[in-house]
Amino acid sequence: MNTMDTWMKEPLRARGLGLAQSVGQGMDVGAGLQNMACTLNLCQHATGRGGNDVGLAVLGVAEDMFGVVAIPEMLSSRASNTEVDLDTSKIKEWKSIITLIVFVLTIFLSDINVLFPFHIPFYIPRVLWNGLLNTLSAMRIVASPRHPNHMSGGKARTFVRLDFPMNFITAPLIADLFLLATTAIGAKEVRGGIIGDQGIVPYDIMLFFLSLAYIAISVDASGLIRWLAFKVLQKGGKVGRRLYFYLYAFFFGLTALIGNDPIILSGTAFLSYMTRVSSNIRHPRAWIYTQFAMANIASAILVSSNPTNLVLAGAFGITFIKYTANVIVPVIATGIVLYPFLLYILFRDESLIPTSIEMEDLPEELKSRKPVNPNIPFSKAELEIVGNDLGNDEEEKQLSLEEILNPFLDRKGAIFGAALMAATLVTVLALNATSGGTHERPVYWVTVPAAVVMFLFDLGMGWISREETRKIANEGRYRAEAAQAERSQCRKSVAQLDPSGPVRPLEMIERVKASSSDNSQESPKQEKTVMEEGNISANPATYQTTLTSLTSHAYTWARITFPTTMTVLHNLPFALVPFAFCMFILVQALVTKGWVPVFAHGWDHWVEKTGTVGAIGGMGFLGVILSNFAGTNIGTTILLSRVIQTWQALHALPSSSRPPISDRTFWATVYSMALGVNYGAFSLAFSASLAGMLWRDILARRGIRVPGGEFARVNAPIVGVAMVVGCTVLLGQVYIVRGTGPYDG
Numbered sequence: 241m242n243t244m245d246t247w248m249k250e251p252l253r254a255r256g257l258g259l260a261q262s263v264g265q266g267m268d269v270g271a272g273l274q275n276m277a278c279t280l281n282l283c284q285h286a287t288g289r290g291g292n293d294v295g296l297a298v299l300g301v302a303e304d305m306f307g308v309v310a311i312p313e314m315l316s317s318r319a320s321n322t323e324v325d326l327d328t329s330k331i332k333e334w335k336s337i338i339t340l341i342v343f344v345l346t347i348f349l350s351d352i353n354v355l356f357p358f359h360i361p362f363y364i365p366r367v368l369w370n371g372l373l374n375t376l377s378a379m380r381i382v383a384s385p386r387h388p389n390h391m392s393g394g395k396a397r398t399f400v401r402l403d404f405p406m407n408f409i410t411a412p413l414i415a416d417l418f419l420l421a422t423t424a425i426g427a428k429e430v431r432g433g434i435i436g437d438q439g440i441v442p443y444d445i446m447l448f449f450l451s452l453a454y455i456a457i458s459v460d461a462s463g464l465i466r467w468l469a470f471k472v473l474q475k476g477g478k479v480g481r482r483l484y485f486y487l488y489a490f491f492f493g494l495t496a497l498i499g500n501d502p503i504i505l506s507g508t509a510f511l512s513y514m515t516r517v518s519s520n521i522r523h524p525r526a527w528i529y530t531q532f533a534m535a536n537i538a539s540a541i542l543v544s545s546n547p548t549n550l551v552l553a554g555a556f557g558i559t560f561i562k563y564t565a566n567v568i569v570p571v572i573a574t575g576i577v578l579y580p581f582l583l584y585i586l587f588r589d590e591s592l593i594p595t596s597i598e599m600e601d602l603p604e605e606l607k608s609r610k611p612v613n614p615n616i617p618f619s620k621a622e623l624e625i626v627g628n629d630l631g632n633d634e635e636e637k638q639l640s641l642e643e644i645l646n647p648f649l650d651r652k653g654a655i656f657g658a659a660l661m662a663a664t665l666v667t668v669l670a671l672n673a674t675s676g677g678t679h680e681r682p683v684y685w686v687t688v689p690a691a692v693v694m695f696l697f698d699l700g701m702g703w704i705s706r707e708e709t710r711k712i713a714n715e716g717r718y719r720a721e722a723a724q725a726e727r728s729q730c731r732k733s734v735a736q737l738d739p740s741g742p743v744r745p746l747e748m749i750e751r752v753k754a755s756s757s758d759n760s761q762e763s764p765k766q767e768k769t770v771m772e773e774g775n776i777s778a779n780p781a782t783y784q785t786t787l788t789s790l791t792s793h794a795y796t797w798a799r800i801t802f803p804t805t806m807t808v809l810h811n812l813p814f815a816l817v818p819f820a821f822c823m824f825i826l827v828q829a830l831v832t833k834g835w836v837p838v839f840a841h842g843w844d845h846w847v848e849k850t851g852t853v854g855a856i857g858g859m860g861f862l863g864v865i866l867s868n869f870a871g872t873n874i875g876t877t878i879l880l881s882r883v884i885q886t887w888q889a890l891h892a893l894p895s896s897s898r899p900p901i902s903d904r905t906f907w908a909t910v911y912s913m914a915l916g917v918n919y920g921a922f923s924l925a926f927s928a929s930l931a932g933m934l935w936r937d938i939l940a941r942r943g944i945r946v947p948g949g950e951f952a953r954v955n956a957p958i959v960g961v962a963m964v965v966g967c968t969v970l971l972g973q974v975y976i977v978r979g980t981g982p983y984d985g
């Protein structure tokens with residue numbers, strides 16, 4: 241008894257010290273604590289002191305500590321070693337049925353909202369709303385409300401209406417919250433959708449893509465892409481078909497290197513300006529649809545060019561180099577065959593691609609003028625002013641000409657960014673190749689530090705040039721406000737002179753401008769004072785400093801002082817993060833509720849009947865179609881990757897009577913999905929990809945409206961030819977390089 245008491249009095253802190261030493265030596269903490277729990281359980285039999293309770297408690301601590309202490313190892317193993325759940329009987333449960341219904345409704349609402357944006361109104365009592373506003377105002381968070389809102393018949397309404405936006409971000413988020421509230425899903429699905437499961441690690445993908453996107457968009461913000469496009473325009477000259485070919489090859493090659501987001505951002509704006517100043521290009525259709533198709537076709541080459549490729553490579557443990565080696569031939573073949581189809585068949589009309597382009601030229605004084613950085617606020621204020629004035633078409637064309645024929649180029653930023661981008665990609669390829677496509681050494685270990693370096697470089701260059709950028713911004717803001725006031729005075733004077741006539745006769749406006757020019761001038765001293773205040777219209781007597789006003793002023797100051805950094809941050813696809821995580825969770829819910837195994841059984845029956853040819857055609861078709869109806873091509877990639885993983889697991893069961901999947905059929909399925917989800921971005925709906933929605937918005941801001949029907953009608957033959965060519969070449973490739981032996985995982 242004394243011996244046992246002595247053992248029990250042997251301080252557990254000594255055993256805890258041994259455990260701590262194990263942690264310091266990188267040993268398995270979970271196993272150590274489990275061993276400790278078993279020891280305590282033995283104490284129960286020897287002493288009857290409730291050691292079992294203590295043991296169970298320590299087991300709980302083991303689980304908790306294992307989740308906290310060993311996070312890096314846990315993330316890697318959890319993403320790669322979890323067994324696939326093949327139980328299809330769960331689909332009869334109410335939780336599974338609700339999960340599927342919510343998933344379908346979420347996808348439907350997301351797609352509908354892209355075509356027909358809408359909000360969901362909800363009402364709160366005015367007493368509560370006013371109380372909230374008064375509280376925030378008393379805390380100096382917002383300004384005091386000046387006028388009553390929501391008036392009806394001269395009286396304030398009892399309820400205040402607020403509109404909640406339904407879009408591709410809020411719809412999946414609401415779906416996840418609803419499923420959590422109904423206990424249809426739990427921590428397992430959320431953990432799998434964020435930390436990862438079966439080789440797909442969402443946080444790894446998001447960190448990698450956003451950090452690399454920062455570098456790519458920073459290169460774009462330096463003006464390099466616009467400058468290169470200008471050089472291509474000079475090289476192509478005014479020969480329509482030659483210029484079309486040069487731009488075709490330019491967008492294809494550049495997208496393959498840096499991804500499609502920078503090409504969408506700069507290339508779309510460049511083409512909108514170019515087609516506007518060309519008198520015999522009646523519609524920009526041929527140029528903008530070609531650019532959009534190239535930006536998505538070429539993005540299939542490198543894993544880093546598109547988040548869909550990152551999901552696919554992670555799901556099947558494909559190194560970046562092997563991925564590129566397997567898709568580059570079908571993609572290049574697609575680009576080669578598609579060019580004559582577009583030029584001679586789809587866009588053969590002379591008004592779309594003229595034999596000789598009649599493009600206006602800049603006056604010599606504008607050519608020799610130093611270009612202004614468009615990232616500086618108000619540096620291009622004239623574009624917005626003229627764009628709102630339908631009577632100044634000639635001036636608008638001249639400004640567009642200056643935008644494309646006298647582009648700004650930050651040489652230091654372009655050189656540094658391009659060099660850093662190249663070094664980062666090479667390092668990522670090397671790191672990924674040495675890790676064999678696993679998550680032992682995540683690639684964001686390279687891209688995040690590189691993005692931080694680029695961020696610090698942008699901040700440093702902005703701080704060095706702050707005096708110049710502030711001067712440009714102040715002058716531009718003054719011109720914008722003066723023009724706005726002048727235009728308002730013009731409208732007022734015209735209305736007084738001829739109330740029943742047209743709103744803006746040009747000759748009358750010019751007379752008003754001439755008569756009011758003296759009154760619209762201010763001294764440079766006044767201008768500087770106004771600009772430095774940062775709040776031109778505020779009345780000092782009633783103005784109250786609040787948290788929102790300070791934030792607004794800080795944001796304006798940052799935009800003027802660090803124009804490149806703020807432009808890059810503004811253009812980063814941050815919306816991808818909540819959308820992707822929500823979609824990962826939704827698809828993970830389909831996995832755990834038995835629906836993905838059902839889909840995998842259906843796919844297995846299809847491949848059994850059609851073989852490798854059917855696998856390529858079927859998966860390519862699903863990739864294109866589901867991109868339009870399953871939460872963009874990112875959501876489609878997540879879903880189809882899970883289906884293929886489950887399909888492979890069905891054949892890997894020891895008790896399975898199914899023949900093993902051949903190496904040829906498996907990889908044909910995987911790479912046809914890669915083609916389908918990339919090409920599917922330019923198919924039937926803008927919602928097929930985030931790039932499509934960005935492309936549409938950029939064109940709309942430049943005055944080019946693209947109806948949804950036209951988008952589907954023009955893109956349908958393009959994606960049809962692209963998929964036929966890509967899948968045919970892929971079929972020949974897998975028959976040459978892949979054997980009929982079983983896929984060994």
